[in-house]
Amino acid sequence: MPFSEIKIGRLKLKNRFVRSATWEGMAEKDGSVTDELIELYKRLSKAEIGLIITGHTYVSKEGKATPRQLGLYKDELISGFKRLVTQVHQLGGKILIQLSHSGRFGRKEFFGLTPLDLNRLTKKEIERLIQAFCLASERAKEAGFDGIQFHAAHGYLISQFFSPLFNRRDDEYGGSVRNRARFAEQILSYVKKRLGSEYPVLFKINCQDFSSSGLTLKDSIQIAKILANEGADAIEISGGLLISKEKGPCRPYKGPYFLEQALYFKEQLEIPVILVGGIRSYKDAEDALAKGIDLVSMSRPFICEPELVKKWKSGAREDSKCNSDNLCLKSVKTKQPVRCWKNEN
């Protein structure tokens, strides 16, 4: 089952393994693609991963969140991505770009631009942001990506709109679930119109924020249904906020920790559901798929061991070497390219 084919919209994948979006810290200062990044993506493409999702890529300058993060906020950046996508395709891989905006979690100390507070945005500014997501999507299609994933999880801008913890607006973008979903819905509707309804568009969302007054499971399922109705092609289920120490998206233990929640989404949606978080063994993957999950996504295991899926394909059944210690996250603070510290200590 993990090595059976699946389709996301019109996108045909050779197996059920996804490399979840992972910031690499390997882009140039202006967000452009480097040879170092291309080498990493070539390695991932050769490693039999069914679908690769890039690290979060900012759609406008003030939406940058992490050092040496990928950006696609201007046309001049398209050519670098074209080079990257071409290499992946030549090696038989499939690749989506993850588009993102940090919202209030921009880093003035890193980049000098004031982070953006969604509660202070005028309608014109909201329209400008929707445009920024759409223009970046058009650039991504031009670069040859097989589709787009919008980062709507972990407390970044789209998920700030979803979450009553951050969203205190009293207009059509705040209050009810319907209103909190509107920003994402408008981006999706616009992108589908501009790029064609066939072009795959996915969302990564929080099943819940795991924070008092944050997004609840019930509201998140309703948001997922709204997005599915508007044409979203698949949903990746994550959870928790980047500001949360214990209940964030990268938890310090092994075993799929959002499986139960992802299965609720699966019950209510007709589009493919992708599970991420804590998958560390072939059996974890096999069990989740047997329960009805459509694809299994991993991040830290591929930092540790990019060839993990290839190993499993050859018949080996060893667990991932990743012990979920989160030392790889130290790279963000030290502004170094991401790496597994375990392999080097």
Ligand SMILES: Cc1cc2nc3c(=O)[nH]c(=O)nc-3n(C[C@H](O)[C@H](O)[C@H](O)COP(=O)(O)O)c2cc1C
């Ligand atoms: C170093 C690092 C960078 C990450 N970058 C992103 C990112 O750019 N976008 C995103 O949606 N999630 C990002 N994540 C979260 C992962 O995609 C994933 O949701 C999380 O690590 C749980 O999956 P895992 O247990 O397989 O690592 C990152 C995680 C790590 C450790």
